[in-house]
Amino acid sequence: MIATDYLISCDWGTSSFRLYLVRVSDGKILHLVDNGLGIKEMYTNWSKPGNPARLEYFLEYLDFRIYLLSKKAGRKLDGIPVLISGMASSSIGMLELPYSQLPFPLSGRKLEYTIIEPDATQRPPIYLWSGLCSEHDVMRGEESQIIGLSDRFASRAGVAILPGTHSKHIFLEGETIVDFHTYMTGEFFALLSSHSILKNSLPEGKVPPADPVYFAKGVRAAKELSLLTTSFHVRTNELLHQLGPEQNFHYLSGLLIGSELRELPTGVPVYLCGGGRLRVPYERALEILGIRQVEVIGADEVEGAVARAHALFWRNL
Amino acid sequence: MIATDYLISCDWGTSSFRLYLVRVSDGKILHLVDNGLGIKEMYTNWSKPGNPARLEYFLEYLDFRIYLLSKKAGRKLDGIPVLISGMASSSIGMLELPYSQLPFPLSGRKLEYTIIEPDATQRPPIYLWSGLCSEHDVMRGEESQIIGLSDRFASRAGVAILPGTHSKHIFLEGETIVDFHTYMTGEFFALLSSHSILKNSLPEGKVPPADPVYFAKGVRAAKELSLLTTSFHVRTNELLHQLGPEQNFHYLSGLLIGSELRELPTGVPVYLCGGGRLRVPYERALEILGIRQVEVIGADEVEGAVARAHALFWRNL
Structure with missing residues (x-):
């Protein structure tokens, strides 16, 4: 039966939407639709008057994207279960779920989730995953990536870094x-x-070509003093004619x-997970800071991690 | 002769303008005009087409404020020398001067300044003071405050703190x-x-009444971890229903x-200079951080410090 071999994996973040057709047995991604709306835009659109109830509005959109995935795959996807991770379970998502708590096993067996049962439609059940909270912090989505990457944490000890707007x-x-x-x-x-006084000491518009020398200078300054004072150097670099906007x-x-x-912490393995164009500067900064036990997990692997986590969950269900 | 007993002291900052009539012998402020334009606004106004040369434009404005001070004092101020500190010597000021260098004696004898001689006008010479730079940092104005407060640094060792938008x-x-x-x-x-994601977790508009408990919680968190991560707590405090906007x-x-x-550094005296409504939180934070050798120099004394520095300079000229 098709439902046992395949699943539809959805990684729905604040500003991104990815939908995969996944083979359960090995977690391989067969097809992908990734040009959908992130949760923030979805919520804004839903907030306008005249829309149906929130869950219904999000489900309709999801059905539409599943239809597009089906066209891409060239096959019907009826009856294939759907698993969703990320901001879809947040206060601005399709349905808010309480966070899972720490300590959180990499098997995911303590993961909070809910099953959205189909009503009159042909849609199969949807498994909506929640995020994770500590006493002071929250995530929704990264815990699924970590479950999907767990084979890669060889010693099962260390720190996994996911660089980004809000690095984890x-x-x-x-x-x-x-x-x-x-x-x-x-x-x-x-x-x-x-928005700061530093604006006029930095280039307008696009990212300038890499400059490892001035990047390293910044990392070294950060070792010594607080960002509250080192950031002011960006202005003084210009005032004292030491650095131009691109170097700054x-x-x-x-x-x-x-x-x-x-x-x-020193002396434990650091797993640098993907990072896109941030990978090289993160690697370089770790090196400058004298952190030697670094393993880079490639962007492709990180990209597919949520789908692998979903497949793993489904196999163990 | 009147010029030996009095001087006109001008503290011209980025967003403030203060002009004092000062008795040279004891640095006492006799009259004050403080509702003028800061350097930033002056520069913006001057940048509009049709204005005279920059120095001339700034001098005309200064003449006008001296006239207002003269009216307030109920006497002519002809022939009284003018001393100016602050951003007036910056790239957006009346005339840009190179910075004085470190180490910088508290006597001010290494201070860079220039004399703007009168042309056809009745104006006396103007002494324009420059700022101070280190390898990585700059100030224009605070060095004058420190000269004016130097009697208060009893042991002549320690750290003077001037709290503000850009604390020194x-x-x-x-x-x-x-x-x-x-x-x-x-x-x-x-x-x-x-401008950040934290905006919705903070109150809109005016400053809420003091809350020493949650302020102290913030100081303690800052001891442990970088601002890059502790600042995110402002959001999670709200998401996890721990703190409301005012507490945040x-x-x-x-x-x-x-x-x-x-x-x-620990073990050296800390001089907390003024700080206005920031004085109490700064004192409290120093206490929480276990910094015990703290001396508070009152706001009035800090306010008059530039005028005292000018009087000191004039006496020693």
């Missing part, structure tokens, strides 16, 4: 997530370069990534 | 400023509360002030 540091011990911290690194970069861009990037990474 | 930590050894750091504390607060306001304030102050 996820602390692993044994078979368990024991803690995690969110770093607003990317958002601070955007705030400082768009990389200096600020070094300050921020350095400030994020300087708190990592 | 000024390191004193013997009779000398040996280093200083600018902290963008107030600007970070404004950025995070107006003080929590964030504690995080920022705590992040600024946690780098202070």
Whole structure:
């Protein structure tokens, strides 16, 4: 029966939507639709008057994307179960779920989820996954990536880093997530370069070509002092005619990534998960900070991790 | 002769303008005009087409404010020398001057300044003071405050703190400023509360009544971890229903002030200079951080410090 061999895996983030047709036995992604709306835009659209109830509105959209996936796959997908991770279970998602708690086993067996049963439609049950909270922090989606990558944490100890607008540091011990911290690194970069006094000391518009020298200078400054004072250097670099706007861009990037990474514990493995164009600067910053046990998990592998987590869950259900 | 007994002291900052009639012998302020334009607004106004040369434009405005001071004092001020500190010597000021260098004696004898001689007018010479730079940092104005407060640094060692949008930590050894750091504390607060994802977790509009409990919680969190991650707590405090917007306001304030102050060296005197409504939270944060040798220099004394510095300079000229 088709439902036992395949599943539809949905990774629905704040500003992204990815839908995969996945083979359960090995977690392989067969087809992908990824040009959908993120949760934030969905919620904004739904908030306009005249729409149906929230869950119904989100489900209609999901049905439509499943139809597109079916066209792409060239086959009917009726009866194939759907698993959803990410911001879909948040207060602005399709249905808000309470967070799973720490410590959180990498098997996912303590994961909070709910089953949205079909009504009159042909739709199969939908498994909506919740996120994870600590005493001070939250995530929705990254815990699924970590479950999908768990084979890669060889020693099952260390820190997994997911770089981004809100980078995550996820602390692993044994078979368990024991803690995690969110770093607003990317958002601070955007705030400082768009809205602060530093704006005029940075280039307008697009990202300048890499400059490892000034990036490294930033990382080293971040080792010594707080971002509250080192960030002001971006202005003084210009006032004292030391750095131009493009060099300052990389200096600020070094300050921020350095400030994020300087708190990592030493002597444990660090798993740098993907990171896209941030991978190289993160690797370089770890090196400058003297963190040697670094393993890079490639972007492709990170990209497919949620689908693998869903397949793993389905196999063990 | 009147010029030997009095001077006109001008403290011209980015967004403030203060003009004092000062008795040279004891630095006492006799009259004050303080509702003028800051340098930033002056520069913007001057940048519009049709204005005279920059220096001339600024001098005309200064002449007008001196006229107002003269009316307030009920006497002519002809022939009284004018001393100016602050951003007036910056790239957006009346005339840009190179910075004085470190180490910088508290006597001010290494201060860079220029004399603007009168042309056809009755105006006396104007002494325009420059600012101070280190390898990585700059100030224009605070060095004058420190000269004016130098009697108060009893041991002539320690750190003088001037809280604000861009707080300054000024390191004193013997009779000398040996280093200083600018902290963008107030600007970070404004950025995070107006432009970041934290905006919706903070109150709109005016400052809520003091809340020492949640402020202290923020300071303690700042001791442990980087602002890049503790600032995200403002959001999670709301998501996890731990703190309301007003409590979050003080929590964030504690995080920022705590992040600024946690780098202070221990075992040396700390001089907290004024700070207005920031005085109480700064005092409280220093206490929480276990910094015990704190002396508070009152706002009135800090307010008059530039005028006292000018009087001191004039006496020693």
